[in-house]
Amino acid sequence: MKFCRNERALSEVIGFILILVVIITAFSIYLIYAVPAQGREKEILHMNEIRDQFVAYKVGVDALWTNNQLNSAMSTTFNLGIGGAATQGTFSFIPIMNPVPSSGTLSINQRNETLTVASRGLILDGNIVVKETPVLLPATLTFINATPQGFFVRVSDSNPSNWQSGRRSVLIQGQNWSVNVTVNPKTTYYNYSISCNPACTWGNAYRYSGTDITMEVNKSGMMTLQDYMVYENIQNRPASTVFTVDLLDDAYGLKNYLKGLQYPINVTFSQIQSSSLITGYGNISFADEYDRVASHPVALGALEYNVVNNYWIPQTYYYQNGGVFLQQYNATSIKLPPTITFSYNATTQIIGIKIIELPFQQTNAGNIGGNSPVQVRTQVINIQNLSHSLTSNNTRWINLSITSSDSRAAAAWISALDTSANITSGVPRDYYSKSVFGTTGHFNISGSDSSSSMYDIHAEGLRANLSATMQGG
Numbered sequence: 001m002k003f004c005r006n007e008r009a010l011s012e013v014i015g016f017i018l019i020l021v022v023i024i025t026a027f028s029i030y031l032i033y034a035v036p037a038q039g040r041e042k043e044i045l046h047m048n049e050i051r052d053q054f055v056a057y058k059v060g061v062d063a064l065w066t067n068n069q070l071n072s073a074m075s076t077t078f079n080l081g082i083g084g085a086a087t088q089g090t091f092s093f094i095p096i097m098n099p100v101p102s103s104g105t106l107s108i109n110q111r112n113e114t115l116t117v118a119s120r121g122l123i124l125d126g127n128i129v130v131k132e133t134p135v136l137l138p139a140t141l142t143f144i145n146a147t148p149q150g151f152f153v154r155v156s157d158s159n160p161s162n163w164q165s166g167r168r169s170v171l172i173q174g175q176n177w178s179v180n181v182t183v184n185p186k187t188t189y190y191n192y193s194i195s196c197n198p199a200c201t202w203g204n205a206y207r208y209s210g211t212d213i214t215m216e217v218n219k220s221g222m223m224t225l226q227d228y229m230v231y232e233n234i235q236n237r238p239a240s241t242v243f244t245v246d247l248l249d250d251a252y253g254l255k256n257y258l259k260g261l262q263y264p265i266n267v268t269f270s271q272i273q274s275s276s277l278i279t280g281y282g283n284i285s286f287a288d289e290y291d292r293v294a295s296h297p298v299a300l301g302a303l304e305y306n307v308v309n310n311y312w313i314p315q316t317y318y319y320q321n322g323g324v325f326l327q328q329y330n331a332t333s334i335k336l337p338p339t340i341t342f343s344y345n346a347t348t349q350i351i352g353i354k355i356i357e358l359p360f361q362q363t364n365a366g367n368i369g370g371n372s373p374v375q376v377r378t379q380v381i382n383i384q385n386l387s388h389s390l391t392s393n394n395t396r397w398i399n400l401s402i403t404s405s406d407s408r409a410a411a412a413w414i415s416a417l418d419t420s421a422n423i424t425s426g427v428p429r430d431y432y433s434k435s436v437f438g439t440t441g442h443f444n445i446s447g448s449d450s451s452s453s454m455y456d457i458h459a460e461g462l463r464a465n466l467s468a469t470m471q472g473g
Contacts, residue, residue, distance in 0.1 A: 039311035043102060046082045047315055050104075050305055051335060053078050054317050054324045057303065057376070058336055061358065062322065064380045065464035074378045077472075078305060080104040081371025104307035106374050107367035108468055109360055111302040113320065113404040113413075117355060117386075118295035119459060120452065121395030124387045144265050147390040151247040151258065153181050153269075155213065156240055163211040163235045172247070173268045177257060178218045181230070181245050185211045211235045213243055217252055224253055291396075294387060301360030303376065303468060321358050325412055332412035340400070340417060342425040349448040350393055351427055355386060355400075355461030364468050374472035386461040395457040400443040407439045414441035421445075 053076065060074045082101045153172055157163060169182035188207045213231040217224050228251075231243050248255045304318035316327040322339030325332050339356035361381070368374050388394055402413040414434050421427040421443075432445040447456035 036311050042082045043309040043312040046079070046102075047307075047309075047312075047317075049079060050307075050317050051324070051326070054303075054305070054319050055336065057319055057378075058322060058324055061319075061378060061380075061466065062339075064378070065356075065358065065383060065462075068383060069380060070382065071379055076376045076378070077373050078106055078376065079373050080106060080305075080369065101371060102307055102310045103369060103371045104305055105367055105369040106376070106470060107302075107304045107306065108376075108470060109301040109362060109365040110304055110367060111300075111318065111320070111404070111406070111409070113300045113302070113402060113406075113409055114297050115300055115321065115357065116295060116297040116401045116403070117398070118293070118401075119388070119395050119398035120293045121291060121398075121455065121457070121459065122389035122391055123290065123292050123294045124389055144267055147259060148248070153179070153245045153247065154242050155181060155183065155245075156242045164208050171268075171270045173270075174258075174265055176220045177254070179247055179252075179254070180216045182214050182216070183211060183234075184214050184227075213245070215245060215252070217254060219253070219257060228252070298357050298359050298463070299362060300358075301362065301364070301466075303360070322356060323416065325409070327406075327408060330408065332406075332408040334412055334416045334419075337416045337420055338413070340420065342421045342427055344425050344427045346426070350456055350458060351431060351445060351447055352458045353398060353445065353460075355459070357386075357461065357463040358466055359463070361465060361467045366470060368470050368472065372472055374470055376468055376470050378466060378468045381465045381467050383462055383464045386459075386463065388459045388461070390460070393455040393458050395459040396449075396452045396455060397447065398445050398457055398459050400445075401440060403440045405439055407436070410439055410441035411436050414443055417443045 057076045060076060063069070064072060064074055081103045153170060155170060163183060164185045167182065167184055169180050172179045172181070186209045188209065210233040212229055213234060214227045215230055216226045216228065230245055234241070234243065248258060300321050302318045302320040304316060306314075306316045308314045313328055317335075318325050318327070320338065322336075323334060324336040326335055327333075339358060341354050343352035343354075344350075345352075400417065402410050404410050414436050418434055421432060422429055431447055432443065434444075435442045445457060446452055447454070449456050
């Protein structure tokens with residue numbers, strides 16, 4: 001009997017041990033398989049959230065510079081760590097049974113990519129040159145090869161008494177627009193009696209009350225201004241006074257119209273109701289431009305999120321010059337392309353390239369790590385046009401190069417430019433070349449003329465300088 005009691009006690013211990021083994025095995029299986037699955041799902045969802053936050057950031061920055069919102073702050077929040085659980089398991093109330101949360105780092109200007117734009121063509125040097133184009137009335141054709149900064153019409157007469165000698169005008173005509181600047185004497189005609197004995201004799205006379213300079217404007221066949229007063233009562237002005245009418249004055253409604261034309265254009269000046277007593281001439285000023293090789297580098301900077309995931313692959317998202325990039329392992333992929341776009345006219349074989357530079361101020365460098373949300377406040381400090389002439393077909397060749405300490409970044413940039421040029425815009429691959437050597441990528445556009453002797457490229461663009469600060473963590 002004593003032996004049987006000891007035997008029963010031993011079986012109870014063994015049974016308890018077996019139960020513990022089953023429980024430990026279940027916990028182990030859960031830790032080995034379920035917890036990593038939960039962690040992987042959480043990290044994938046979190047990285048998708050980070051991607052969407054970068055896309056939203058890109059859209060917000062584009063809204064700032066496209067709407068010319070200088071110094072208007074935009075705030076964007078990035079969640080550095082993983083949020084709430086995506087999958088809740090049986091033992092998720094026990095801390096050890098939950099996935100280990102990963103944390104990330106948000107950085108500004110911790111990358112060192114530099115974009116260099118080099119070209120040969122008509123380049124503005126910032127000076128304003130006045131091109132005095134005397135208009136030898138009655139008719140003169142004037143060729144304007146660039147968007148005017150000033151567009152003046154001047155009328156004068158060596159004898160002030162001639163201002164009352166009749167209505168005369170200078171007509172300026174361009175493509176689908178015209179302006180008529182008129183010397184307009186104000187006269188009142190009336191009948192008067194010479195004699196009434198034995199019968200009345202009537203004559204005609206007029207009363208002169210002054211001379212004005214007025215103008216009328218026609219755009220696309222529609223008169224938008226008629227008898228608009230520019231100068232009043234000019235008859236008392238000194239001899240040889242020159243009266244100047246600036247066609248780019250906002251009051252005349254021509255400024256945006258003339259600025260939006262494709263140059264070069266032809267403009268004709270002619271005299272209506274011609275008279276040798278009135279003289280007129282055009283005076284056009286534009287930014288000085290000449291054919292030369294120009295090059296400028298710009299340090300782009302970046303807003304970057306980096307995370308070493310515990311259960312999934314390490315990933316880095318970054319925003320740079322309007323593009324959103326994903327970097328992982330040995331490659332960088334493009335989620336949204338940078339703001340350099342192309343166009344191609346198959347009829348004229350003209351390539352268009354529009355370069356938008358969106359660099360961060362280099363003094364904005366910093367980083368914040370952890371699991372908490374971080375708010376990024378971004379502003380456009382200033383916007384300036386690039387120096388390419390506004391003339392159509394202003395460039396012979398243009399080269400874009402990207403240098404970086406990371407070969408993956410250089411390759412991604414060249415891939416983005418190639419896709420934008422050929423696949424998106426249809427530029428023939430014979431018209432450009434691309435290459436990547438180590439950490440430097442080159443994208444060279446020669447156009448249809450491989451000798452680069454023709455202006456077969458139209459280049460334009462602007463630079464909007466960004467300032468960004470981070471708070472939180």
